Every structure is written in C-alpha cells, then in structure tokens.
Amino acid sequence: MEQKLQRERQDHRDIYWDLSRQYKTMQTELTNKVKKLEQEVSQLKEDLALSQEELSIEKSERKQVEQEKDAxxxxxxxxLDNMESDYEKILHETLDSLSSQLxxxxxxxxxxxxxLHQKYKELLSEFGLNALDL
Known part of the structure; x- marks a missing residue:
C-alpha cells in the first residue's frame, strides 16, 4: 500500500511538474505573442500616423490645385466675356459703317x-413727247 501511495505521490508530482512546465511554456509563448502583437500594433499606429499625414498633405495639395484651377x-x-464684348462692339461698328456706306x-x-430721269424727260420733251404719256 505504501508503495502504491508512493507511486501515486510520485505520479502526482510528475503530473504537477509536467503541468507546471506546460504552464510556464504557455505563459512564455503568450508573453512572446503579446509582445509581438504590441510591436505590430505600434508599427501599425506609426503607419497610420504616416498615412494620415500623407492624406492631409494630399488634401491640402488637391485643394490648392482646385483653387488654382478655379482662378x-x-x-x-x-x-472670354471681354472678347465677346469686343467682337460685339466691332460687329456693331462694322454694321453701322456698312449701313452708312449703303x-x-x-x-x-x-x-x-x-x-438721268430729268435728262431723258428733257430729251423726250425736245422731241415733242410727253414722258407721262409713255
């Protein structure tokens, strides 16, 4: 019985040590995984900050380009309005000049x-003809 009890105790100790070892291994792995994830989060935050800064720069550049294009x-x-007014003025002046010439x-x-009518009347009259009769 005592040997059985000894074996049981030894089995419990072995199980305890094995579970302890597994626990420490898992804890180490989780700690490493947490550190890795924290580093990844840190890197992603830096990337996000850079992306936001680039976006801000791009937005301001786009706004500036739009303002320049609008100007x-x-x-x-x-x-174009000035040219239209000038061409309209030239057209009116030309038409007025043409109308005056006409x-x-x-x-x-x-x-x-x-x-000519007076001359032909006189000629007809010299021949003794009345222009109204014709």
Missing part, C-alpha cells in the same frame, strides 16, 4: 437716277 477658369471666363451709295444712285 484660371475665372480668368479665362473674364477674358445709305451714301443709295443717295448717290438716287441722285444719279433723278438726274
């Missing part, structure tokens, strides 16, 4: 026509 577009629209030419033709 260029506004400038081009202003130039009026002057028309007046010249009317004067010449009246002179």
């Amino acid at each position: 260029i577009i506004a400038d081009l629209r202003q130039k 009026s002057a030419t028309r007046q010249g033709w009317e004067d010449e026509s009246a002179t």
Whole structure:
C-alpha cells in the first residue's frame, strides 16, 4: 500500500511538474505573442500616423490645385466675356459703317437716277413727247 501511495505521490508530482512546465511554456509563448502583437500594433499606429499625414498633405495639395484651377477658369471666363464684348462692339461698328456706306451709295444712285430721269424727260420733251404719256 505504501508503495502504491508512493507511486501515486510520485505520479502526482510528475503530473504537477509536467503541468507546471506546460504552464510556464504557455505563459512564455503568450508573453512572446503579446509582445509581438504590441510591436505590430505600434508599427501599425506609426503607419497610420504616416498615412494620415500623407492624406492631409494630399488634401491640402488637391485643394490648392482646385483653387488654382478655379482662378484660371475665372480668368479665362473674364477674358472670354471681354472678347465677346469686343467682337460685339466691332460687329456693331462694322454694321453701322456698312449701313452708312449703303445709305451714301443709295443717295448717290438716287441722285444719279433723278438726274438721268430729268435728262431723258428733257430729251423726250425736245422731241415733242410727253414722258407721262409713255
């Protein structure tokens, strides 16, 4: 019995030591895993900070580019409006000039026509014909 009890105690001690060894091994592994995960978290936080900084820079650059583009577009629209006004002014001046030239030419033709009519009336009258009868 005593030998059996001794064996039982020895078995308990062996089990205790084996469980203790397994516990320490697991604890060491978990500690190493926690450290590794903490390092990974730290690295990811650094990466996140860098990414956020880059994003902020990109946003400010994009905003600046948009502002520059908007300024260029506004400038081009202003130039286009000015060109439109200038061309409209030139067109009106040209049309007014053409209208004046047409009026002057028309007046010249009317004067010449009246002179010719008078001349032919006189010629008809010299031949004894009345222009209204014809």
